[in-house]
Amino acid sequence: MFSLSTFQPQQMVVPLSQVINAFHSLKNSATASVKTLHTDFSAEHTSYLKQPNVSLRDLGLSEIRTGHLDELLRRLLPPPGPEEPPAATSTWKTSHVSTTSFFHNKHGFSQRGSLRLGAPLFQRSPLKDLCQQLHLLPASVQRRGFKTLRTKSRRGESAYDGPVESEPYTPAFMKGLLLRDKGADAHSLDQVVKQRNLPENQQEAFKTGFTEGFMRSQALTQRAQDALRRTRLILLVLLLLGLYGLSRTPFFSGKGSFSDAVRFRTTSGLDSAVDPVQMKNVTFEHVKGVEEAKNELQDVVEFLKNPQKFTVLGGKLPKGILLVGPPGTGKTLLARAVAGEADVPFYYASGSEFDEMFVGVGASRIRNLFKEAKANAPCVIFIDELDSVGGKRIESPMHPYSRQTINQLLAEMDGFKPNEGVIVIGATNFAEALDNALVRPGRFDMQVTVPRPDVKGRTEILKWYLFKIKVDPAVDPEIIARGTVGFSGAELENLVNQAALKAAVDGKEMVTMKDLEFAKDKILMGPERKSVEIDKKNKTITAYHESGHAIVAYYTKDAMPINKATIMPRGPTLGHVSMLPENDRWSETRAQLLAQMDVSMGGRVAEELIFGNENITTGASSDFDGATKIAKMMVTRFGMSDKLGVMTYGDVSKQSPETQAAIEQEVRARQSHHETSTDDSKEHKTLADALLRYETLDAKEIQLVLEGKPLDH
Numbered sequence: 001m002f003s004l005s006t007f008q009p010q011q012m013v014v015p016l017s018q019v020i021n022a023f024h025s026l027k028n029s030a031t032a033s034v035k036t037l038h039t040d041f042s043a044e045h046t047s048y049l050k051q052p053n054v055s056l057r058d059l060g061l062s063e064i065r066t067g068h069l070d071e072l073l074r075r076l077l078p079p080p081g082p083e084e085p086p087a088a089t090s091t092w093k094t095s096h097v098s099t100t101s102f103f104h105n106k107h108g109f110s111q112r113g114s115l116r117l118g119a120p121l122f123q124r125s126p127l128k129d130l131c132q133q134l135h136l137l138p139a140s141v142q143r144r145g146f147k148t149l150r151t152k153s154r155r156g157e158s159a160y161d162g163p164v165e166s167e168p169y170t171p172a173f174m175k176g177l178l179l180r181d182k183g184a185d186a187h188s189l190d191q192v193v194k195q196r197n198l199p200e201n202q203q204e205a206f207k208t209g210f211t212e213g214f215m216r217s218q219a220l221t222q223r224a225q226d227a228l229r230r231t232r233l234i235l236l237v238l239l240l241l242g243l244y245g246l247s248r249t250p251f252f253s254g255k256g257s258f259s260d261a262v263r264f265r266t267t268s269g270l271d272s273a274v275d276p277v278q279m280k281n282v283t284f285e286h287v288k289g290v291e292e293a294k295n296e297l298q299d300v301v302e303f304l305k306n307p308q309k310f311t312v313l314g315g316k317l318p319k320g321i322l323l324v325g326p327p328g329t330g331k332t333l334l335a336r337a338v339a340g341e342a343d344v345p346f347y348y349a350s351g352s353e354f355d356e357m358f359v360g361v362g363a364s365r366i367r368n369l370f371k372e373a374k375a376n377a378p379c380v381i382f383i384d385e386l387d388s389v390g391g392k393r394i395e396s397p398m399h400p401y402s403r404q405t406i407n408q409l410l411a412e413m414d415g416f417k418p419n420e421g422v423i424v425i426g427a428t429n430f431a432e433a434l435d436n437a438l439v440r441p442g443r444f445d446m447q448v449t450v451p452r453p454d455v456k457g458r459t460e461i462l463k464w465y466l467f468k469i470k471v472d473p474a475v476d477p478e479i480i481a482r483g484t485v486g487f488s489g490a491e492l493e494n495l496v497n498q499a500a501l502k503a504a505v506d507g508k509e510m511v512t513m514k515d516l517e518f519a520k521d522k523i524l525m526g527p528e529r530k531s532v533e534i535d536k537k538n539k540t541i542t543a544y545h546e547s548g549h550a551i552v553a554y555y556t557k558d559a560m561p562i563n564k565a566t567i568m569p570r571g572p573t574l575g576h577v578s579m580l581p582e583n584d585r586w587s588e589t590r591a592q593l594l595a596q597m598d599v600s601m602g603g604r605v606a607e608e609l610i611f612g613n614e615n616i617t618t619g620a621s622s623d624f625d626g627a628t629k630i631a632k633m634m635v636t637r638f639g640m641s642d643k644l645g646v647m648t649y650g651d652v653s654k655q656s657p658e659t660q661a662a663i664e665q666e667v668r669a670r671q672s673h674h675e676t677s678t679d680d681s682k683e684h685k686t687l688a689d690a691l692l693r694y695e696t697l698d699a700k701e702i703q704l705v706l707e708g709k710p711l712d713h
Contacts, residue, residue, distance in 0.1 A: 276345035276376060282336045288464050289457025289489055290330055293450050297321070297338050300423055304342035304378045307421055318446035319413055320424040322386070322439065324431040325450030328490030331427040334450065335382040338425065345379040347372070351388030354405050362389065362405030370412040370422075378421030386426035387433045406435060413443040452488050454584045455481050461489050465496040470510040480516050483563050483580050495519045517564075524578070526571025534574065541607065542567050542575045543688040545619055548606025549577040550702055551684060552599050559595040566696040574619065575691075580699065590640050593630050600627040606684065635663050 198206055284294050303310055303317045310317060323331040339346035349369060354362035373379050383389070393403045413424060426444055428434065438444055453461060458481035466477060484492065496511075498519035503511045522528075534542075546565050553559045563580035570576060577599075585592070604620040632652060639646035643662050649655055652663065683706055690697060690705045701711055 276347050276372075276379065278343075279336045279340035279346045280343060282333070282340040284337050284341055287330055287333055287337050288460040289453030290334065290450050291457075293323070293330075293334055293448050294337075296446075296448050297334060300338055301341045304338075304344050304380070304421065304423065307378065317423075318444075319422075319442065320426060320444035320446070322431065322434075322444040322447045323425065323427040323450055324447055325429070326452060326488060327429055328488035329450045329452060330489050331450050332382070332384060334448075335380065335425045335427065338423070339380040339382075342378070342380070345373075345376050347379060347381045349381070349383050351383060351385040351390070354389050360404065363408035366405060366408040366412055373422050374420060379423075381422060381424045383424070383426045386428045386438075387430045390426070390428075390434050390438045392433065392435045406438065410437055410443065452486060453492075458484055458487060458492060461492045462496065465493050466511075469496065469500050472510050472512045475511070475513050475516065479513075479580075480520065482582065483520055483578065485581060485584065491523065495523060498522060521564075521566075521570065521576075521578075525573065525576050529569040529571075532569050534569070538574070539567065539692065540688070541611065541615075541617055542619065543691040544606050544610050544684065545603040545617075546575040546577050546691060547684055547687040548602040548604075549599055550687060551606075551706070552602030553577065553579065554702065554706060556595045556598055558589070558591040559599050562699050562702055564696060564698045565691060565702060567691050568695050573622070590634070593634055593638075593640070597627045597630050600624075600630075609681065610684070631666050632663060635666055641666060 192210075284298075287294055300317065300321060323334060325331055336346060347369060349365075354365050356362075369381065373381050390406050390409060393406060424444070431439075431447070434444075439447070455478070459478050462477035462480055466475065480495070484495065487495070495516070496519075499511050499515040502515045502518055506515075508515070546567055550562055550565045553562050560579035560581050563578040565575075565577045567575040579599075600623040601620075603623055604616065607616045607620070634640040635644055636649040636652060639648070641662065643665075644659065649659065652660060686708070687697075687702065687705050690701070690711065694701075694711070697705070704711055
């Protein structure tokens, strides 16, 4: 209930719903009055003012008496002001006297801020007079505005020809709120059809078209939503992949610092922790051909197994061991064998894994590596290609931070406690490139040389690799070892693998000696060029040229034994004669060097004797290089020249003309030996014909031909 009280003792109690209805009715009536007063009709109609007829029943106040209503309005509304003289009731009014305001000139009365309620409010019909005077409120007064020609033309072209009313300004957000609260006029398709007043024969077509359009819009909306969902899913996957990639980088994969973002594996150096490797399956039994190096590393294995044995006597083993040797000799295998024999963790790192594009990465990785190694002692740290990280320090503006890594390595190695049980093994092919501070005592103070294997070592290596494949029992590894002088363990492994591939291509069940010889020639001289078409003349010259080499090598006393002779093109050469030393030569005599020069010059001498000086070829260029090299070493390094004596010379081109002439005379002095060695043209012709017929002859076949015996081909 709504209570209205004043200081007077009398009170009037009115239902709240009736009061609200009364105010709403007043609002509607005032709006209708304002619209009626401000509507301009066309010249075809007469303008008139329609007064609203409002009753208490229309206002929902049928139960309120007139006295109560007057009392309510008197309490709610302000007291009335002085009345103005009523305006003329005539519709048409002509005045030639201007008033004080434009509003007064237009409407015939002045504009006031307060509502003027006259005495009629308290008469018999107060609501009627109130509604007539509500249009005088400032909010309902028409304001003068401006309209462009475009607006007028657009309004004139519109379908609606009714009177144009001025709409009050409403903010955009208020319009949104008002429109949002409005409900739909029709809640079903049938209601829409009824509102359209469509004929019965068009209602079904309208419903069908509406349904098809709605379904099509729904399909388009669904496709758009599906495409948006797929796009979001793809972006999410890409984001997750990007985050995972960032987590694998050194900056984000570390646990607490950048140094924790390093993991030294055999495949990657960018993971989050150092990962040791157990080498239980690699021992010294797997290392062949380097017995001296294995013996030196046995002490390291004993120290890792039983360190108390050395600490009791006060002895100290080296903190670092440097393995030096050519590539492929087994330095890495030796380091793994040390860890495998001692059964300790094996930490592997390559010198190129330490430094990257970021400053300080190398030093942090060195610290992390040694930190993990000390925590898992006893263990072995192996740094391959040590010259990459431990090279000599230079003052270079291009690499101002390149010394941080090696300085950290020096500090870590020299900061060891005497018996921490961590052995650092480094391997390099260029020991002369290492920094002097790195190889001093206290760091890498023990150097082990790992040379190329000798005949015995090559034989052991070949037996080890031949044991892993199916091989003919008639294969003699020693013969292959004698013909592979200078081969490393890796090259011998490659030789056996090439022979196995050749046997598989030929469809053989096992590897034979022929396959091994083929693989050896392929490595030494290159693959066969069977597709090359050589004319008969050049082929004959090549056969006599190679026969000259073979005959000189066969009859010269101090020359190496012949292995085979062939005129099959291989690589850049059209033919080749290979030698098979009985054993490795650690030093050579003067006679052996002269014999090598004789064999090298035998091909050119054979061409001169058989075809004459006018038909000699360029095929002896490589022979001249070998002979000249031997002659220069005899004169400049070995002191084997009677004219120059026991003196050594550096760069021959910087020597005096007399010295250079003496070297040339020493080379020419060998000419008499060549002529006497290739004097027998009959044997020469027989051997050349055999090469033309069979293309390749081994040592036994060459011996049979020179002895005049038939071949068993």
